[in-house]
Amino acid sequence: MFDIRWIREEPDAFDAGLARRGLAPMAQTLIEIDARRRAAQTEAQELQTRRNELSKQIGQAKSKGEDASDAMAEVARSKDAQAEAEEKAKAAGDELDAALAGIPNIPLDEVPDGADEDANVEIRTWGTPASFDFEAKEHDALGDGLGMMDFETAAKMSGARFVLLSGPLARLERALGDFMLDVHTREFGYTEVSPPVMVRDNALFGTGQLPKFAEDLFKTGDGLWLIPTAEVTLTNIVAGHIVEEDYLPRRYTAQTLSFRSEAGASGKDTKGMIRQHQFMKVELVSVTRPEDSAAEHERMTECAETVLQRLELPYRTVVLCTGDMGFSARKTYDIEVWLPGQGRYREISSCSNCGDFQARRMMARYRPKEGKGTRFPHTLNGSGVAVGRALIAVMENYQNADGSITVPDALKPYMGGIEVIEPNA
């Protein structure tokens, strides 16, 4: 959400930012609505000032037993005009808010321009894709061979895009989540959180999923939404609060299920568990002072990369171009893990700096040590990492010729003595 005062002062910069997102200029329209709003508001306020004076006079006159009918008559006459001005101001304000709520964040200068993922820029790679002396299989073939990844049974009760894991493979998913939480809490200072996974409209408005992306979400009969990512709940921890500057930075992590309707993805990744309606994810959220968010963004991305390094999974990190970034982000790094079965890199984490875009929407503020008033902090979120996709990556990278999966060293403490996952007899 943008500050209309900033748009008023820098309309060209605002429109230039929109253009990089492929959007038409809006500054002039917004400024016109805002001008209407302010004119009506000023008028209403002036009438209110007069009314306040008169009410005071009436009170004084009455207490002395004097006649106040002239003042009362004047108040009565101005009532309609004031109500009309107030109504106009509110209508224009609502119109302005609705327009602003649908405008995405503007990319930082260093973000590469581009229409889609083909214009993303690789900034580093880590590890070397292993070469197998047999034909590497995809995770769903491996899972089927193990007898521990069952799409049919899941489909019977839930439909497409669900899976049922069992035995050591189910445990491997649990081990991955535990391992990731341990890394982030013990080594990187994140506070572990166990948040709700159902939220109200206002929480999703705060992080930017609403009002524009309702179709990507699941909604319950009671009007609650299932979170598409724990970014929603972790970021909304600070919603509506004014905190002291010393409180920042805040760093939260949580392992939760995420729910996505995948409305726009029909026909995409229909095979396997790459794209599910429900998946486990460890999420990282940071709330920082504005001047710290760029460094925090790098740090957060390193936290996510550390998970893959410990698991010895080759990956590359890319910076998303303007056309591939999410609604609330001003800059995003994607981490893509190497999948030998698919023979390509696939997204396993996305780390975004949202600037003050979300903080404004959820009225999260802090009180600076120096100077007056309050400021909006910056919010960042990143997967640290997607547990479901990490499971896939481990399976494909640690597969053996006989279809078994070697447990990565980093996960052995979490697997209760299981070192190799063997097919069910």
Add this chain to the structure above:
RNA sequence: GGAGAGGUGGCUGAGUGGUUUAAAGCGGCGGUCUUGAAAACCGUUGAGGGUUUAUAGCCCUCCGGGGGUUCGAAUCCCUCCCUCUCCGCCA
């Protein structure tokens, strides 16, 4: 689901229609004292918006959200939301 009690400034918490501008405490900030710190004492300290070159003034709004009564509402009425307590049900 039934009954009841509440939602007040960064936090706790007074205040039931008019001597406007919400008491007090805590916290924060400044100062006195001290070699320094703590304690004590004194002072100060809300948010959003309009106007404006202005983080100066002046003005408006804000006591959960919305609506109403009144010349005037934290205070009265309606409605919605939320929190808490007891009962019922229940992982």
